[in-house]
Amino acid sequence: MTLLRLYNFFSNLLPLVANIKVPQLAFNKGLWFHAASVGEVNASLPLIQFFHNRFPDIPILYTVMTKTGQNRARTLLKFKCNTQVIPFPMDHPPSLKQIYKNFDPFALIVIETELWPNLTLLSQRFGVKSYLVNARLSQKTLPRYLLIKRIMSKVVNSFDLIFARYEEDKEKFLMLGAKPEKILTVGSLKYDIQLSSIASSKRLKRSDLGYKDSDFIVVFGSIRSKEEDEIVEAIKKLDLHRHPDIKVIVAPRHLDRAPHFASKLRDAGIKFVFRTQGFNPNGRILILDTIGELVAFYRIADVAFVGGSLANYGGHNILEPASCGVPVIFGPFVWNVRHEAKGLLLCKGGFLVKNADELASLILRLRDDISTLIEAGINAEKFTREKAGVAKKIGQIIAKRVGLRPKIGFRIKPRD
Template sequence: MSRILYSILLYMAIPAVLIKLVLRARKSPAYRLRWGERFGFIQKLPQDKPVIWIHSVSVGEAIASAPMVKALMGHYPNHQFVITTMTPTGSERVRKIYGDSVYHVYCPYDLPDVQNRFLNRIHPQMALMMETELWPNTIAACKARNIPVVIVNARLSEKSSRGYAKLGSLTRKMMQNIHQVACQNENDGERFRQLGLPNEHLTITGSVKFDLSVDDEINKSAALLKSSWESGLGHKAQILIAASTHDGEDKPVLDAFKTILKKRPDTLLLLVPRHPERFNSVFELSKSQGLNTIRHSQATETSPDTQVIIGDTMGELMKLYATSDIAFVGGSLIKNGGHNMLEPAALGVPVLSGPSVYNFTDISQQLEDAGGMRTIQNSEQLAAAVTELLADDAARKKMGSQAQAFVEGNKGALQKLLKLVTETIDRLH
């Protein structure tokens, strides 16, 4: 496919894209706002400082990129940093992490005139794209302006690779326009090569998701929160967290929890939906299952009858993980590819996951091989695994320690990535 044909098809798809935004806004009103940014209509930045542009599609990528961005901000205090996301939740997370220290807008769509407008208004010296953000027109526009594009913490699943391969020359040309791909592992790197990335443009750095730091404050605030819950419950609680769940997962999790309660009645379920527009519906679903349910956001005191707490706040997932004895990581019982199982692992919390982990194929397999994670196939297996681990403190703690050791043993990608990025920036001066 030629880039001209690709662009024509994208322009034809604009009405469908706008309809999708309207439909999504029914559940998440933030999608109604800031449409101009998605078409490159943004404030023009003053050109008194060089600009580094970082694109992180949503929450997970924004969190993963934060240590890199903060290190670069320290290394280049006279640069201005532009951070783009595609989702309101990603936008909210960027503002929470950086405040006013960065310029944040939604990433404009991959249309030639839109990207030209955007780049003409921010004039970046360099573009850093997180993970699998491969957009032909964006990358071509950067290449035409001699803006090096680095794909950082890059990954490419077999499914995505097959999709890009079908685009033929469009993908090959895009790969040739990329300055450098900093890949998580050799398997993903080989897929980039097969799509046409020159070998000299590939570096294997590992995943920066291993380099997440656990602040002492997280553990302190988690201990206080758990103590508060236990005070209201009137007993010590063993906590199962089901984190980042999607539609289609909450009911199986609640079914598993009801089975767990038959043998472990002191267990508390912390149920954390991935998307804020689902907080209300998941709260109602839990109550409809006959479970005594409260919402974390309302600071409601637990009572001896409390069984489920809905984690309906943003930016507190690590603290909620730290209160827990076992973590089930969602997006994995449905075909969504899973979410970051390294977050609970870094806290020494044993991890359970469903079978759909194509976003974390290598990491999940390695974590399981290290003894820090188990894969469950359904609600029944989730109930059985949790019941078994709650009954065996030694096995549960060993699994958590192995998970934490796995994370600690794989740190270092951030430093490799920073070396690559700083060398590229310094060559531009």
């Protein structure tokens, strides 16, 4: 028995151990998107918006692995009425065949790393073009896939096209046996996501928070537990008593760390206030203990440090402040965002520091060097905007390949 047949044998037994049931589908003749969880769903939004703007009548079916991802997809797709989000049936062949038959998609669009053998191989059997978008493979995943290269080679070659983010992603898919002509390196959807997020984010005014236009606002965003001590040390070195115009805002990556960070500030003799306690920090450090406001605070900042980078977490979203036209500072541990970090350093929109001393010194230097500060902010925003447009590029290629045309009539199955 071949590995693929063995895999299918166990896939068919899934209903014995899991509740796998495909709900009644409300539409047909549309686009089928598939993602693992919240991150991948977020990544797909610019592409969905492209198809919605060009082909507003086309239905979208979205299968998502996790419940949180399903909820996120439903929230993001509220603007589009002819959509349906359902759980992914765990590569169970009969369930997938049911979806292919009943939904009869124009195309299957898989996001990032979701390489399910039956999902994509069945697309060929049903004559459905399939695409892997924002394609990537982590250093942990690749060795595992190479152990079953005979299967994975068939899977990756079952896609009509693989839209790789970067050349290193392309090389990994080639290692799995993908044919070179099936891979296009188009860039990352991250930049499109960021511009879309900034455009729809909450807006604040400095005056609403008790800040003056002349204040120098520093935001420490997405701070992780192992770098909290460094951030407290950097704040101490900013000498806020000597520099009262410097206003500090700190956003822990996880809300449950807010009290712990506050305790460290208290031990250092630094006054603070939580965001949930009021709008006016009144000269104190503001700790964000709310959800969904970080981008709004980046908007009013003069400079931002993005956490997860002074300790070995890999770095967090450095494009958020960059998209707001804010110079970005980060530490040496940026392997999660290495391409973005390299780009920001090259365009002089970002700055690398190694410790609290360098961080505080750089902030004070930028405060005193307005021309460098302004130029860095302009460069950061320009870098983000120039890298955007990937969703449009991918969308146009897919639309052309599957024969979609604006104003095409779509046959919609009525709801029962």
